Amino acid sequence: MTSEYTAGVSELPQERRLVTEIPGPRSRELQQRRVGAVPPGVGSTLPVYVTDAGGGVLVDVDGNSLIDFGSGIAVTNVGNANPRVAGRVREQAGRFTHTCFMVTPYESYVAVCEALNRLTPGDHDKRSILVNSGAEAVENAVKIARYATGRPAVVVFDHGYHGRTLLTMTLTAKNMPYKHRFGPYAPEVYRMPLAYPYRWPTGPDNCGPEAAAQAIDQITKQIGADNVAAVVIEPIAGEGGFIEPAPGFLPALAEFCRANGILLVADEVQTGFARTGDLFACEHEGVVPDLVTTAKGIAGGLPLAAVTGRADIMDKVHPGGLGGTYGGNPLACEAALAVLAEIEEGKLVERARRIGEIMLPRLRDLAARHPQIGDVRGRGAMIAIELVRPGTKDPDPDLTARIVRHCHQSGLLVLTAGTYGNVLRFLPPLVIPEHLLNEGLDILTEALEATTQS
Template sequence: MTSQDGGGPRLPQERRVVTEIPGPRSRELQERRTAAVPPGVGSVLPVYVADAGGGVVVDVDGNSLIDFGSGIAVTNVGNASPRVAARVKEQADRFTHTCFMVAPYESYVAVCENLNRITPGDHEKRSFLVNSGAEAVENAVKIARYATGRQAVVVFDHGYHGRTLLTMTLTAKSMPYKHGFGPYAPEVYRMPMAYPFRWPTGPGNCGPEAAAQAADMISKQIGAANVAAVVVEPIQGEGGFIDPAPGFLPAIAGFCRANGILLVADEVQTGFARTGDMFACEHEGIVPDIVATAKGIAGGLPLAAVTGRAEIMDRVHGGGLGGTYGGNPLACAAALAVLEEIEEGKLTERARRIGEVMLPRLRGLAGRYPAIGDVRGRGAMIAIELVRPGTKEPDAALTAEIARRCHARGLLVLTAGTYGNVLRFLPPLVIPEHLLNEGLDVLEAAFAA
C-alpha cells in the first residue's frame, strides 16, 4: 500500500515531533480561539493545522502527526487529493453558487446519478443533496413519514444521528449531545442494539435475540402499523463502532418489509469505502429503502445526500425538499472527483487491507493488555473498547489517558462510545502502510507506558 493522495504524496509521509504537542503557535491560537469561539464547540486536540495530506497532519509548529481520524471519516481520499482540489478550483473559477432551486447545473444531477448507481439495490432510485449528515437523516425521516402516512420512528441504543432537534432526539447519548437542549421531538422510540460485547447471553445469541426483542417491543409498545421508519447505522459510529451481531440487520430488514416500515440506513460515517465495501449495508446484503450519506462524500466540502426508492422519493410535493446551499457546485465538483478516486484507486480494497494490517496487531495488543476488552470493526473503521481488567466495566479515564499519550507522541486518535471508553481508528484510505504500522507502534507504546 502506498500513499496516493490523488496522485502521490505532496508532504513527507513521516511522523515528526519537534515541539511539545500542542506547541507554542498552537497555544497562541488557542488563546485567540478562547476569546472568539464558545466553549461548547469542542476539539479533540488543540493543535492548529497548517497542512495535511496522505496520512499526516502538519501543525503550525511544524509537528507532523499520523492521522488516524480522517476528520471523522471525511477525508477518505486524503486531505489534499490533487484531483479534488483541481475540480474545486476549476468550478470556483466558473461560479460558486446559483442555488439549484433557482438555476440548476449539471454537476448536481451527475452526483445524484452516481448515488443512484452505487447505493445498494438495483431498483430505480432518486437522490437529492443537502449540507450535512444530520440534514440528510432528518430529510429521510421527513420523506418516510410523508410516504407512509405514519409518524413513529424507531432507533437504537448507542445510536448517533446528529445535533438538530430531530436528530438529537434520535441520538441515544445524553452528554454532550442532548443534555440541557430539550424538550425533544415526539414519536421517537428506542430499541436495544445487538451489541455483541455487552449482550447479556453472549455474542453468539446476540443477533437473533436482539432482533426478536426489537420486533416484540415495536409490535407491543408502538404498533408496527404506526411506524414510518426504522433508522439504523449499519455500524454505529459515535456510539462506539458497534458492529451489530450477524443476522441482526437482515432480521430487522425483514420485519420492516413485512410491516410496511421503511428501512433508513444512516451511512453517514460508514459510507464511501470506509468499511471495505462502498456502503456498510452491503456486508450482509441489506437493501435499505432510503440511504442517508455525508462525511466521505466530498473530501471535506459540505455535502450530504438522501437516496431512496423512486416510488417513495417521488411522492413528496414540489418544493417540499431542498435548501439554499444543498448541492453547492463546489461540493458537487469535489464529490464527483471523490467517486473517481474511490473507484479508480480501488479504495474499498485498500480499506480492507487497512483492516488486515490493524486488526491482528490490535488483537495481539489485547492479548497482552487485559484492559482491552474488545477489538472490533471492518475495513478502516476499527475500535478497541477499554475496561477494568477482568470486568466489562468501562474505563473512560484510561481511554482518555491513552489518547493523550498518543497525541503527545504524534498520533491523532479519536475516542467514542456511550461510556467514553472506546478508541476509534479512521485512517485515510490513502495512508501509506509504514505510517499505519508506526501509528500502531505509538499506540502500543502508550499502553506500555
C-alpha cells in the same frame, strides 16, 4: 496496498516529525485567541492548529507532522488535499460558486445524484437529493418516510448517533455531550436495543437473533407496526463505539420492515464511501435499505450530504417540499465527483480492507497481552478497541483518556467514542502509507504499555 496508483498521493513528506511539545507554542497562542472568540461548547480533540494536511499526516503551525488516525471523523477518505478534488474545486470556483439548484440548476448536481443512484445498494430505480450535512440528510429521510407512509413513529436504537439538530438529537442515544439540557425533544421517537455483541447478556453467539426478536417484539407491542414510518439505524454504530451489530440482526430488521410497510433507513454518514471495506456498510450482509443517508466521506471535506431512496418513495413528496439554499453546492458537487473517481481508480475499497488486515491482527495481539482491552472490533478502516477494568466489563474512560493523551503527545491523532467514553476508534485516511499505519500502531502499543504499567 496497491503501489501503482499515485494520483491521490500528497506532496507532503509522509513522516511523523515532532519539533516542539504537543501542542506547540504557536498553537497555544492561537488557542488563547480562540478562547476570546469561540464559545467552549465547540470542542476540539487536539488543539494543534493545522496549516497543511494530506496522505496520512497533519502539519501544524509549529512545524510538527502528526500521523492522522482520524480523517476529520471519516471525512477525508481520499486524503485532505487530494489533487483531483482540489483541481475540480478550483476549476469550478473560477466559473461560479453558487446559483442555488432550486433557482437555476447545473449539471454536477444531477451527476452526483446519478452516481449515488447507481452505487448505493439495490438495483431498483432510485432518486437522490443533496443537502449540507449528515444531520440534514437524516432529517430529510424522516420527512420523506413520514410523507410516503402517512405514519408518525420513528424507531432508533441504543448507542445510535444521528446528529445535533432537534430531531437528530432526539434520534441520538447519548445524553452528554449531545443532548444534555437541549430539550424538550421531538415526539414519536422510540428507542430499541441494539445487538451489541460484547455486552449482550447471553453472549455474542445469541446476540443477533435475540436482539432482533426483542426489538421487533417491543415495536409490535409498544408502538404498533402500522404506526411506524421508519426504522433508522447505522449499519455500524459510530459515535456509540463502532459497534458492529451481531450477524443476522440487520437482515431480520429489514425483513420485518418489508413485511409491515416500514421504511428501513440506513444511516451511512460515517460508514459510507469505502470506509468499512465495502462501498456501503449495509452491503456486508446484503441488506438493501429503502433510504440511505450519506455525508462525511462523500466530498473530500466540502459540505455535502444526500438522501438516496426508492423512486416510488422519493417521488411522492410534492414540488418544493425538499431542498435548501446551499444543498448540492456546485463546488461540493465537483468534489464529490472527484472523490467517487478516486475511490474507483484508487481501489479504495480494497485499500480499506488492507488497512483492516494490518490493524486487526496487531490490535488482537495487544488484547491478548493486555486485559484492559475488552474488545477489538470493526471492519476495513473503521476499527476500535473497548477499554475496561481487567477481569470485568466495567468501562474505563480514565484509562482511555490517558492513552489518548500519550498518543497525542507522541504525534499520533486518535479519537474516542462510545456511550461510556471508553472506546478508541481508528479512522485513518484510506490513502495512508503503510509505514505510517504501522508506526501509528507502534505508538499506540507504547501508549498502552506506558499507561497500564503506571
